[in-house]
Amino acid sequence: MSAWSARRFWTTASAVPVEGGFTVQLDGRPVRTPLKSPLVLPTLALAEAVAFEWQAQEGTVKPETMPFTRMANSAVDKVKPQFVAVADMLAEYGGSDLLCYRAEGPAELVARQAEEWDPLLDWASAELGAALRTTTGVMPVTQPESSLAALRSLVHGFGAFQLAAFHDLVAITGSLVLAMAVTRGRIDVAEAWRLSRIDEDWQIALWGEDEEAAEVAARKRADLVQADRFFTLCG
Structure with a gap:
């Protein structure tokens, strides 16, 4: 099941430093893009904004309420390649x-x-x-x-x-x-x-x-x- 159709399973979404930038972790598990690439973000501020969207989810994950996450995914999966x-x-x-x-x-x-x-x-x-x-x-x-x-x-x-x-x-x-x-x-x-x-x-x-x-x-x-x-x- 993709992250977009999953129900919330995590307690805390947090922005953490990784090689090449920052990522978002859900109870220590790194978020990945829809194409399963590591979601490595260029700044802490952007990672915190993405983490905030994940933290705000209740029940089923709703991508329409996560514009920064969707744009970050697009940057990794579509723009970079x-x-x-x-x-x-x-x-x-x-x-x-x-x-x-x-x-x-x-x-x-x-x-x-x-x-x-x-x-x-x-x-x-x-x-x-x-x-x-x-x-x-x-x-x-x-x-x-x-x-x-x-x-x-x-x-x-x-x-x-x-x-x-x-x-x-x-x-x-x-x-x-x-x-x-x-x-x-x-x-x-x-x-x-x-x-x-x-x-x-x-x-x-x-x-x-x-x-x-x-x-x-x-x-x-x-x-x-x-x-x-x-x-x-x-x-």
């Missing part, structure tokens, strides 16, 4: 970054996008060495290869655990620039969420909010916050 492929996939967002694709109208929305997004593109150019071009509508714009190479190098500079969290920061916002800005302290995760939702919020202001869409958005926002905290705990 194919690190280059994952990093390359995320770096490709630089070629289609949300902040580069602007509305053709109305004028108020066009102005809002420019006011809110241009400072982040200016920052990416100055601080990341990645000047990106903007366009209107859905027609693709070709980005400078030097900018894409700079972004690719930065993404490849993350560790596997950081990259697991960075994946969600990028995928949920649709923006490599916003994700980089969060990880470097240029903006916080709440601001990244707001900036990624300018188009959606504009439509909501005009037509109202669909209940189902609001529920989906709330889940995505929660996932974004968790990814930001996980990245921070990686040290």
